[in-house]
Amino acid sequence: MGENRVKKIRVAVLGGSGYAGGELLRLLQLHGKVEVSLVTSEKWAGNPVTSAFPHLSCYRSHLFEPIEAEGAERRADVFLLALPHKTAKKAAARLLKAGKRVVDLSADFRLRDPSVYEAWYQTEHTERGLLRQSVYGLPEIYRSRIRKARLVANPGCYPTSAILALMPAIRKGLVIDKGIVIDSKSGVSGAGRSPQLAFLASEVSEGVRAYGLATHRHTPEIEQEVSALFGRKVTVDFTPHLIPMDRGILTTAYLRLSKAVSLEEVHEVYRRSYAKEPFVHVLPLGEYPLTKNVRGSNYCHIGLQVNRRTGTLLVVSAIDNLVKGAAGQAIHNMNLMLGFEETEGISGMGVFP
Amino acid sequence: MGENRVKKIRVAVLGGSGYAGGELLRLLQLHGKVEVSLVTSEKWAGNPVTSAFPHLSCYRSHLFEPIEAEGAERRADVFLLALPHKTAKKAAARLLKAGKRVVDLSADFRLRDPSVYEAWYQTEHTERGLLRQSVYGLPEIYRSRIRKARLVANPGCYPTSAILALMPAIRKGLVIDKGIVIDSKSGVSGAGRSPQLAFLASEVSEGVRAYGLATHRHTPEIEQEVSALFGRKVTVDFTPHLIPMDRGILTTAYLRLSKAVSLEEVHEVYRRSYAKEPFVHVLPLGEYPLTKNVRGSNYCHIGLQVNRRTGTLLVVSAIDNLVKGAAGQAIHNMNLMLGFEETEGISGMGVFP
């Protein structure tokens, strides 16, 4: 029997007690080719994973360890970093030096220009060398480079939803680079698991609000990729909103059409653009996405409309911020880096209702 | 004692079993100068109001009556119509002929140009004469005309939130008439009280979606008022979204600045513009509205931001769709028509949390 048993790749989850960390653990348990060999958390170090996450009963025998655990870098082959920015940078440097592969879910390696990082994050970028080696981990754009990467910067949740909404229209020249509005609505898990007044249930439920107007740190990340697609520097209006739900991001993008084009033509452009993508579904004409339909899954649903009266292309995209917007996309990137089937461990459908 | 007892004005609520009707009844109970003398509902006719609305225990002795109840037009002095469009038109005609005052919460008299009504509502406008007499019931713009009106068209919920967000900037020439984006997020009570699959709790909770893209019927209403403010015909991109909450509309408006202007200047313009308005609060600089803070109240909260990188003015407004967006504004209009204190019955603060 032994012969059939493939030796599993060892995976470490650093920062395993936040929501993205918990989601990595949940999804990795469904993955046939890897095993979780190390889980770290400063706050919960010494306690079982189930103390922070009673839902992860399959990890009853795993203990959280401190990130500086003795010989941590030898305990796994691939490291998934669900750490705060700045902490992530340092951990990545140490692990890459030890020859490991890293998928970093923080913002530390997403912005190619370190001065942009420093302006928006108000901290020095201490790993400029690594930054040059890193690949932006959006498989729908950078698949072939991710396959060869040792350090992948997993995209932010909002940028994932925005870039997937815009890419086909920009690539096909359907829209101009002015007046782009990206209005996003996110569930509250995106705010993380630290106790703060603003995210108490009584404050969040039954209300909606905008935040980070004109200042949200995902703005330069969106602009970086949108500029790359246009081939010139572009700015966008990006406004995130907090919605009384756990998970999900809905992005409504308003794009100025460069020419008269029918909805059917636009739909065909999007459909073709994503035809081979395992995780992006362009919905049938006349249907619009609901975040609940991708809840718990790695899918992105896209709906389209053309407003002829204003000359605007409307694109709506839905993802689960913790899966396609974080943990699922990280595993997708890991699968690409390790040569696995792309969908391994992350092919499950959304949990509805 | 009798001398001190002021005779109360009799008010009828037609269409009293929907959410707007229920809210009219709740608020009218708090009103010191009127009494509810008639409540109609086709579906619930013959049953006590509390059968449809157990929360309205003060109406235990009121029965729903059919709208065609014998002598209905003699049973009240003012009629608040929470009826479907088309039905409202006919009722209004009958009541005005009987010399009554009417506030119509439907869309039947909101659009000044009957051909626009006919294009968007796909039905003939059979009361063009009345339409010319009607006044659009947004007190912040039409207060003096409302005071003299016999027929007030109560604004739609989305238009109320959008127009209040835009008015000061347009009036002061801060923004241009192109590229206006109005992205609104509404609680589900706006969908009404008819059982439909899409509005079941299991379908709505924990998800967000856009709907009516480029086709929502509140679009021409917004454009009518925005055009009036600009003094020329303007089109806008308006997209409503369904949010998993009962009540509330948050509107995020993106306006192109006509000139360089600081946030402080814009804030001052808005603050002054609404300084005397009892129901519109411009929040302090740096604060943005949360719909939950106006829940159950007639207030509108407004927050502002300027994005210098894109030249965009961002305005966020929050209202309760059933109060300032429907029943509360109707009572405000009634108060104006009857010469009462404007805030009578509707001065309560939001119910938070």
Add this chain to the structure above:
Amino acid sequence: MGENRVKKIRVAVLGGSGYAGGELLRLLQLHGKVEVSLVTSEKWAGNPVTSAFPHLSCYRSHLFEPIEAEGAERRADVFLLALPHKTAKKAAARLLKAGKRVVDLSADFRLRDPSVYEAWYQTEHTERGLLRQSVYGLPEIYRSRIRKARLVANPGCYPTSAILALMPAIRKGLVIDKGIVIDSKSGVSGAGRSPQLAFLASEVSEGVRAYGLATHRHTPEIEQEVSALFGRKVTVDFTPHLIPMDRGILTTAYLRLSKAVSLEEVHEVYRRSYAKEPFVHVLPLGEYPLTKNVRGSNYCHIGLQVNRRTGTLLVVSAIDNLVKGAAGQAIHNMNLMLGFEETEGISGMGVFP
């Protein structure tokens, strides 16, 4: 004009930045005979009330003050204490010494036997003299004593819902004093406004859990009043649950019938028992309460059923934990103490939906 203007009683809210404090402020604004002259908060001292509660725009000119504010005890005629237990005791002592009337929303004066207090709250009761003077502020039982009291202990939210559910059946001898089960479900505002992991929106939404099994501190309060009704010491099983909603408590009580009795007879007992109570409504036969119907209001709705197969009387009661379970009942008590109309300021219906 002066003649008509009644001088208003000055009211202080101590501990005004929590949810009960905010609700006191909201309701007091609707009260025709009092004015808020002092609001304290340690955490927010020096800031406007609207910084903690943007929904209370009518308090824009009120600042939170520290509880030890110079001459605080002279700044009001009545003091409503929304303070933590232990802190409340001390404040009450100081204020009563200054000749003021006090309604204490904490647990400090609810338990008549100080040794029971000390056992459940694990702290010494330092104000035993005051305890003897205090009255348990459930108007439906202690109305006449409340009228004469200078110190009223406002009941806990769970005990309010439980005692109102049980009282008529016990008084009429319908049930025995064994096997009483009280299963309560509460919205999360009952947990207060301090940031804690367990009450983050992402932890609370879409889930339900029991807590404090066999150990919740409202148990001795329920048992005290139930024992008083039975005339002998009685124990009960009380289990609270956390429900993903803001407000509301639903209590389902299981009582063993002492004799064969029909549902109609039980219903008549309850109906008569509460016939003159302004805030308790016994629903029609076959109807059961929904907490949402009393949201934001001071009402208690009660529904009944008899299970003949098991000999059990089922009583279901619904209140808003922040109103009838806290702030509204405190104002009811204040009205009684000051000889006002009982319903002044708290007669509003529930906000539904």
Add this chain to the structure above:
Amino acid sequence: MGENRVKKIRVAVLGGSGYAGGELLRLLQLHGKVEVSLVTSEKWAGNPVTSAFPHLSCYRSHLFEPIEAEGAERRADVFLLALPHKTAKKAAARLLKAGKRVVDLSADFRLRDPSVYEAWYQTEHTERGLLRQSVYGLPEIYRSRIRKARLVANPGCYPTSAILALMPAIRKGLVIDKGIVIDSKSGVSGAGRSPQLAFLASEVSEGVRAYGLATHRHTPEIEQEVSALFGRKVTVDFTPHLIPMDRGILTTAYLRLSKAVSLEEVHEVYRRSYAKEPFVHVLPLGEYPLTKNVRGSNYCHIGLQVNRRTGTLLVVSAIDNLVKGAAGQAIHNMNLMLGFEETEGISGMGVFP
């Protein structure tokens, strides 16, 4: 390659457009040894599965068919019936005659005594012969009989949560057969997918209510199994409640202890009783279950407490009503009937948050 490819068992889902049907489809996609060969729905017949369930994008090429589809009984090897009661009975008879295996998720074969069925469901039991062959599909009690069954009656959602909570205590004689109270709280997906006023989002959110007091049809099912465990006829008080959440049932059971026993002893009894069960987890001492921790999973979490003051054993159990309470348990039963690994397709952890 052909040699390695195991031929998959064909599974039909009858009644595939309701929530349980959708959940069957979602879980079957994760199952390595079966393929879905037929999905029926009267209402959606002729439309793709994704029209009713956009989240199930993997079923884009499956069409809903009418249940009377030509040769339906030849189109699969196993039939999972998510049909209304009465309809299920007839379908089961036809399929068993054709030699197929059936798991029936309806109530038609759960009650062994057809007169009890007829009393509670007010309809004749037309398949008494089949009823005698059927097995009650709770694997934790009837595993060996399920393995040999051709017709399995999948338990109701409430009974699953109640029986798992009670079984160890009854089997070990820890509790008496009197005064049993079962207070259950369910998410709204349990009410099904038919549009009804009472289940609209605006009616359900932010409120909790009891329903079916003393009359809920799951009562005789609970009593049947509890009586079987006690070895004599037992009645229970069972009250279900509707909670503003999608999924999940929390059951709080109150059991009278037959003797003095410590919490530690009870915990050990439960722990041992479920030690080998793949889907039942007895939580560590002092922890209580949260339904959200089992959301989307087939797990049951159990917490325990002893109230020495009242002599009561408190047991709290949590399941997902659509998985362990319906679709997941049906697949568990199917796995047992077909000799598969028990956990195949249903081993995923809960989706939290």
